[in-house]
Amino acid sequence: MTGMASPEKASTSKKKSDRKCATKEEYRQLSSIMGVMNNLRKQSTLCDVTLVVQGKHFHAHRVVLAAASHFFSLMFTTRMMESMSHEVELRSAEPEIIELLIEFIYTARISVNSSNVLSLLDAANQYQIEPVKKMCVEFLKGQVDATNCLGISSLADCMDCPELKAAAEDFVQLHFTEVYKLDEFLQLDVTQLTRILHQDKLTVRAEAQIYDAAVRWLKYDVCNRQQYMVEVLGCVRFPLVSKTFLSKTVQAEPLIQDNPECLKMVIGGMRYHLLSLEDREDLGESSRPRRKKHDYRIALFGGSQPQSCRYFNPKDSSWTDIRCPFEKRRDATAVFWDNVVYILGGSQLFPIKRMDCYNVLKDSWYSKLGPPTPRDSLAACASQGKIYTSGGSEVGNSALDLFECYDTRTESWQVKTSMLMARFSHGSVEANGLIYVCGGTVGNNVSGRVLNNCEVYDPNTQQWTGFSGIL
Structure with missing residues (x-):
């Protein structure tokens, strides 16, 4: 049945509609104002600050920069020397990147690509321009692969990008069997390495691949890394390694034969295979499984x-x-x-x-x-x-x-x-x-x-x- 709206409901509906129209109109008006401001900037009209980057000058309006960036807001609204200076030098910045950021502040438009994303992220993080930082993060999330996931994870730490960090770590966990065979994995320091190898969510076909990754990292620079053998091989859950692999491959590894502590870990893994099911369950931590490589659907x-x-x-x-x-x-x-x-x-x-x-x-x-x-x-x-x-x-x-x-x-x-x-x-x-x-x-x-x-x-x-x- 079709009914007619009451005057009150019709009035409420009209008010909501008016509010939406007003919002759109306000947005158009704001865009128009910023367009005028941008034209004034390009003509150096009413500009009250000049950003100097490696000898290049960029004219702008303090109020616009302060509205878009907490960094510039503090600079221009506190007693900092720059608040009174007509020229402000930005050290350790690239002219092309600052130009892109200023253009974004006035127009809300910017092109993020593989050539400029790292410099843009660095500058957006430094000058606290959050929308650009977010766009860079989204772009990098789409670029994560086996060759760069570890580097992107480190970058995310430096730039305080938890969302990007999570995306990179998820990729490492899901594609660990590809990642550990690449050169980037060998450049990890011992803290980064052990943090990864300890994770329960590493996707592997068998625990032997964790062992292979650990030994590969150790042998890359055996002279300097031999001191970390116990710490690194302690990440391997030897009870999860097959008895055959333990006896034929692991026990025969010269690095392990020369280290009593590591040899003790291997023997402990072999003993695990002789225990009853109840005794195995009591071990808990050392026998905790990883995420399996294949879950076909x-x-x-x-x-x-x-x-x-x-x-x-x-x-x-x-x-x-x-x-x-x-x-x-x-x-x-x-x-x-x-x-x-x-x-x-x-x-x-x-x-x-x-x-x-x-x-x-x-x-x-x-x-x-x-x-x-x-x-x-x-x-x-x-x-x-x-x-x-x-x-x-x-x-x-x-x-x-x-x-x-x-x-x-x-x-x-x-x-x-x-x-x-x-x-x-x-x-x-x-x-x-x-x-x-x-x-x-x-x-x-x-x-x-x-x-x-x-x-x-x-x-x-x-x-x-x-x-x-x-x-």
């Missing part, structure tokens, strides 16, 4: 079923629905990379241009720009931080030979060399750095022909080669 995204997002857990053969805020799509494809499921293509009457992303760790959804050519029945696979989409068909049209690449670090798309053959409803997989595209259909949904061939793309040469005879 099979997920379904899209399709024509009422519940379009769910996952299957092989451990208990159960299905779990995943909350999805976006509309359903059919004939889409999904690919998994770095704990994010990317859902691409598909249609709902019309091709969907958006790429929906699901972070499995945070249980959160967000959207990014989809493939340059919206289509359905495409295939996708991931390799080295890039997502490759192939083929597909626009609604009601024939197969396409399109091949595109999305870089998850720069969040940008590139059109690559077209496939040798147009195809849709096919498969795609990465193996040993190569992209394999197999099977599918050529033509269209009405008069299509099933394919029994395969073609391979080499990202290094950006060339395709083909072979046939799929059974």
Whole structure:
């Protein structure tokens, strides 16, 4: 039944609406005022302070700088010498970065990229311009990988960025088996190393990998690091190491044979395997497990079923629905990379241009720009931080030979060399750095022909080669 709002309710509703309009109007007015202020700054009109950076001069208004930065507020509103000086020198700053920050203060616009993010973060932290600092943190969170996660973690400590620190540490924990094999891991000091190795949430296939990481760090500079052997190997939970590995590999390690304390730890681990289950439980701390490397789950995204997002857990053969805020799509494809499921293509009457992303760790959804050519029945696979989409068909049209690449670090798309053959409803997989595209259909949904061939793309040469005879 349709009803009519009472005068009181209508009046309340109108007031709320008026308030929203007023807020928008206030925002437009403020933007207009700041635009005028920025023009005055560019013309050096009514400016009452000049920031000097490495000989370059930047004119500005004290009140604007003070409103945007607690650093400048203290400088200009207290008895500091700078509060009376027309020129203020900013030491240890870069002219290009200060120019970007001043522009942001007046316009709320700034471009953060891989070339300037570290300098911007340093300056935004020093001059206490929190919005820019937050943007830099968000950018760096998207850049974390195995080669830089430890460095970003240290940077976050120095810059007082707990959110960035948490993101870097989460990556270290999830990808420890990759991280400890890289050079950055070998440069850690003993405090940083032991802090990482002690963590319960390190994702490993077996405790032997913790041992391998510890020994690798020790041997990198054995002369200077031998003094830390007991402290470092004390992070290894030897009761969790297999009896065979302990006897054949660990006990035979010269570093351990020459150290009675370390040898005692290994023998303790071997004795653990001889204990009863009840006695093992009493040990508690030393036998506490790490997070296992693989917890396989099979997920379904899209399709024509009422519940379009769910996952299957092989451990208990159960299905779990995943909350999805976006509309359903059919004939889409999904690919998994770095704990994010990317859902691409598909249609709902019309091709969907958006790429929906699901972070499995945070249980959160967000959207990014989809493939340059919206289509359905495409295939996708991931390799080295890039997502490759192939083929597909626009609604009601024939197969396409399109091949595109999305870089998850720069969040940008590139059109690559077209496939040798147009195809849709096919498969795609990465193996040993190569992209394999197999099977599918050529033509269209009405008069299509099933394919029994395969073609391979080499990202290094950006060339395709083909072979046939799929059974």
